[in-house]
Amino acid sequence: MGRRKKELILFILLTFNGLIYSQTIISGFIKEKNGNSIPSASIILKDSLSSSTIEYTFLDQNGNYKLTTNQYGHFKLSFSSLGYKTKIISITILKNQSHLNLDIVLEEQPIDLKEVIIRAEKPISILKDTILFKTRFFTNGTEQTVEDLLKKIPGLNVGSNGTIKVGNQEIEKLMIDGDDLFEKGYKILSKNMPAYPIEEVEVLKRYSNNRLLKDIEESNKVALNLKLKEDAKRIWFGNAELSIGNDSFYQLKGNLMNFGKKNKYYFLANSNSVGYDTTGDIQQLIKPYRFNEPASIGDNQQVNNSLHLSAGSLNFKRSRTNFNNAELLSLNAIFNPTEKLKIKTLGFFNWDETDFFRNSIDVVNIDNTNFTNTEDYNLRNKKRIAFGKLDVTYNISKTKMLEATTKFNSGNYNDGSNLIFNGNSTIENLKHQNTLFDQKINYTNKFKDKKVFLLTGRFIQEKSPQNYSINQFFYQDLFPDTTNANNVKQQSTNQMQFAGVSAHLLDRKPNGNLLELQFGNEFRKDKLNTEFSILENETILDKPISYQNNTNYTVNDLYLKSKYRYKIGDFGLTGKLNIHQLFNQLDFSNSSESQKPFFANPSIGLDWKINDKNKITSSYSYNTTNAKILDVYNNFVLTGFRSFSAGTSNFNQLDASSISFNYQLGNWSDRFFANTFILYSKNHDFFSTNTDIEQNFTQSRQILIKDREFISINSKLDYYFKFISSNLKLDLGYSKSEFKNIVNNSDLRTITSNNYNYGIELRSGFKGVFNYHIGTKWTTNKIETTIDNAYTNNESFLDLTFVFNDKFDVQLQSERYYFGNIQTTDNTYYFLDIDARYQLIKSKLSLGLTGKNLFNTKTYRTFSISDIGTSTAEYRLLPRHVLLKLEYRF
Numbered sequence: 001m002g003r004r005k006k007e008l009i010l011f012i013l014l015t016f017n018g019l020i021y022s023q024t025i026i027s028g029f030i031k032e033k034n035g036n037s038i039p040s041a042s043i044i045l046k047d048s049l050s051s052s053t054i055e056y057t058f059l060d061q062n063g064n065y066k067l068t069t070n071q072y073g074h075f076k077l078s079f080s081s082l083g084y085k086t087k088i089i090s091i092t093i094l095k096n097q098s099h100l101n102l103d104i105v106l107e108e109q110p111i112d113l114k115e116v117i118i119r120a121e122k123p124i125s126i127l128k129d130t131i132l133f134k135t136r137f138f139t140n141g142t143e144q145t146v147e148d149l150l151k152k153i154p155g156l157n158v159g160s161n162g163t164i165k166v167g168n169q170e171i172e173k174l175m176i177d178g179d180d181l182f183e184k185g186y187k188i189l190s191k192n193m194p195a196y197p198i199e200e201v202e203v204l205k206r207y208s209n210n211r212l213l214k215d216i217e218e219s220n221k222v223a224l225n226l227k228l229k230e231d232a233k234r235i236w237f238g239n240a241e242l243s244i245g246n247d248s249f250y251q252l253k254g255n256l257m258n259f260g261k262k263n264k265y266y267f268l269a270n271s272n273s274v275g276y277d278t279t280g281d282i283q284q285l286i287k288p289y290r291f292n293e294p295a296s297i298g299d300n301q302q303v304n305n306s307l308h309l310s311a312g313s314l315n316f317k318r319s320r321t322n323f324n325n326a327e328l329l330s331l332n333a334i335f336n337p338t339e340k341l342k343i344k345t346l347g348f349f350n351w352d353e354t355d356f357f358r359n360s361i362d363v364v365n366i367d368n369t370n371f372t373n374t375e376d377y378n379l380r381n382k383k384r385i386a387f388g389k390l391d392v393t394y395n396i397s398k399t400k401m402l403e404a405t406t407k408f409n410s411g412n413y414n415d416g417s418n419l420i421f422n423g424n425s426t427i428e429n430l431k432h433q434n435t436l437f438d439q440k441i442n443y444t445n446k447f448k449d450k451k452v453f454l455l456t457g458r459f460i461q462e463k464s465p466q467n468y469s470i471n472q473f474f475y476q477d478l479f480p481d482t483t484n485a486n487n488v489k490q491q492s493t494n495q496m497q498f499a500g501v502s503a504h505l506l507d508r509k510p511n512g513n514l515l516e517l518q519f520g521n522e523f524r525k526d527k528l529n530t531e532f533s534i535l536e537n538e539t540i541l542d543k544p545i546s547y548q549n550n551t552n553y554t555v556n557d558l559y560l561k562s563k564y565r566y567k568i569g570d571f572g573l574t575g576k577l578n579i580h581q582l583f584n585q586l587d588f589s590n591s592s593e594s595q596k597p598f599f600a601n602p603s604i605g606l607d608w609k610i611n612d613k614n615k616i617t618s619s620y621s622y623n624t625t626n627a628k629i630l631d632v633y634n635n636f637v638l639t640g641f642r643s644f645s646a647g648t649s650n651f652n653q654l655d656a657s658s659i660s661f662n663y664q665l666g667n668w669s670d671r672f673f674a675n676t677f678i679l680y681s682k683n684h685d686f687f688s689t690n691t692d693i694e695q696n697f698t699q700s701r702q703i704l705i706k707d708r709e710f711i712s713i714n715s716k717l718d719y720y721f722k723f724i725s726s727n728l729k730l731d732l733g734y735s736k737s738e739f740k741n742i743v744n745n746s747d748l749r750t751i752t753s754n755n756y757n758y759g760i761e762l763r764s765g766f767k768g769v770f771n772y773h774i775g776t777k778w779t780t781n782k783i784e785t786t787i788d789n790a791y792t793n794n795e796s797f798l799d800l801t802f803v804f805n806d807k808f809d810v811q812l813q814s815e816r817y818y819f820g821n822i823q824t825t826d827n828t829y830y831f832l833d834i835d836a837r838y839q840l841i842k843s844k845l846s847l848g849l850t851g852k853n854l855f856n857t858k859t860y861r862t863f864s865i866s867d868i869g870t871s872t873a874e875y876r877l878l879p880r881h882v883l884l885k886l887e888y889r890f
Helices: 003-017 146-150 187-192
Strands: 024-031 042-047 053-058 064-069 073-080 087-093 099-101 124-127 130-134 156-158 164-166 174-176 198-204 223-228 237-245 250-259 264-272 326-335 341-366 369-395 400-421 424-448 451-463 466-470 487-508 514-536 539-542 549-568 571-587 592-595 598-609 614-626 637-640 643-646 653-665 672-693 698-721 726-743 749-764 770-784 788-803 808-819 828-841 845-852 859-866 869-876 881-889
Touching (some): 042 064, 250 881, 487 637, 808 859
Parallel strands (some): 174 223
Antiparallel strands (some): 024 064, 124 130, 237 881, 264 326, 341 869, 424 451, 451 487, 514 539, 571 592, 637 643, 698 726, 726 749, 770 788
């Protein structure tokens, strides 16, 4: 065993030695002298000298109580209830004493109340659809950002990519004192705004994005509202932070805010080279997507390019491989000129330059085709994004509202790779832009108490031209006549126009039933032009006809959607029927065709609230979808330095059916919560590929295949152990998919993919110096076809927090990664990060020290599988760096 592993094991053992301690349970009943139960009472355990509260609990409905402590010595135990004399007794808890039973009788104390105001502050308050958390009961002072704060709130889950969920459901938005700035792009706020001005966190259940739809639409959405401390309102405040480290690592960030009753301002800036992603998924800010929501017309419309140079999705923490140099500036404001008018402005500017390094060995083994490719891949992405949004809301009256949203986005990208492919030096360059104009107007009229009419219109125009070049020619077998070729280029233009209008009626019946009718028309026109050229130096040798595209694709969708929800006691039955009449037009350079398909999409859903703790929901749906532009173009497009792809050249509608089942035990805010979700879907038609695979290139065309199946089962369990003040989470998942394709003129192949994942984590909530968060997750993937491949990976972590006093705290984060099937001993990796902070001037000036990758792990290897072979990849990691940090609050 290596020295590093021994040190880590010793570190973990020393840590957990502090977790092993004895517990003492104090229990009994509380009654009146006549033996009757007392309706409510509080039991508080206090220190015998300082009288500070150590633990507390309340009487249950049977008149019993139970209180748990890990301390021993002399204490005072207080029993109190309104209308009774408070009783205080002295007790002694011996070391290793497991139980102490005390039955108490309280005497009545009649009181004459003229006017009494009772204010009992609770950590958690529940008011109908709102759950309120007092942050000071759940924080320990180590929280730097809102994201850090929300990780401490029970029932809230913050993923490694910053996604915030309540239970298992992602939030709709993250508001500040009831106002929203970023919609689905809330990660900009959660990752940057400081945590210290937040006094309360509100969880809003059954949330409606349109205030006039509250209690009318059938909503299961959730949102979060951050309520500020009183001294943080109507004043300018913020923070500035400077971090400087070795090897030119740095981070500079600042926040400036003013949250008044009429106007709100939030400005933020960030510049860093430490791999920190300040924006999260930026597309969620530019193009937030809401599914099946009133007035959500056009949310799923965007240009999709077939060519990308990117790092892709890694089974690893992104910040460890993100060699970046990022700058961010965001200027956001909300104005209320009158009581009826609200104006929201958002300006977002992002510059970033990232580097990515990968060495890979790809082994292809299919039938009679066997070869190995090696790649040494260095990628640099440069981007400049400017995004602006203007939201105007005019409340015509209490029942009528007009909303208008205007967006503009301009992105410039310059991506280049230095690639050594099988010993050949290859340079790729991709220059591309994205421009977006988006205008949406929505009128809402609540013409009766439970009846609402919405009229929505939207226009979107988006363009995404690309200019791609490679300084090598790998396609001699495809183009045997171009003997002197030494490089290729491809220019493409992909643009889209969308216009839509929708009228939507919601009618909530007196018995709770809901009728929805929606009539609308959506028009979309796509233009895809690609020009592929084979060159010798700067001279064009050939433009192969089968590798040029000039495609215009127009779809006009005239639809009627209906939905009715019928309630019978605790049962809910929902039926939907969507009717579509399409008018499709497909134009190529030398041909044109049209079609007018008509189809209906039915679905039915059942939900049953057995009781407050047990809920079941299930649904069945049958859907027909229309092919997209990237499915129907006719000739080949270069989609990578050695890959070509083509569409079907035809109109297609795809049929699919799905069944889902969900069982929920408890509620996410309960001490115990469990949820199981099952999904089965069958694609009666789906797009697959007919692919020719050679060592230097692959060429595939989309084909229409019958029958593909998919099943997914996921179970989550959340349980709070009060006696160790810790929360346990279990996550179990299984998925299986079957699909078909053709490779190298083979017969139709059936591929079966199985995925298993199982994880456990435990997070403490101690009030003392020390807290921990530990977990592990195993993932197994298996693919079965003419060959069988499988691997198992593991990821474990241990995070420790030490709050020595209100000025000094230390956080340690350790990780272990194991990648299966790598034929080397170098398949296990350890990481240790540290973050220490000392407040020089409380709540004003603090000094910090941050260390990342302290073991200085420089590379890591992973193993992956596919239906044609295996791949082993080695990635370069950010080296060890230590930063000295200075933060000032003003």
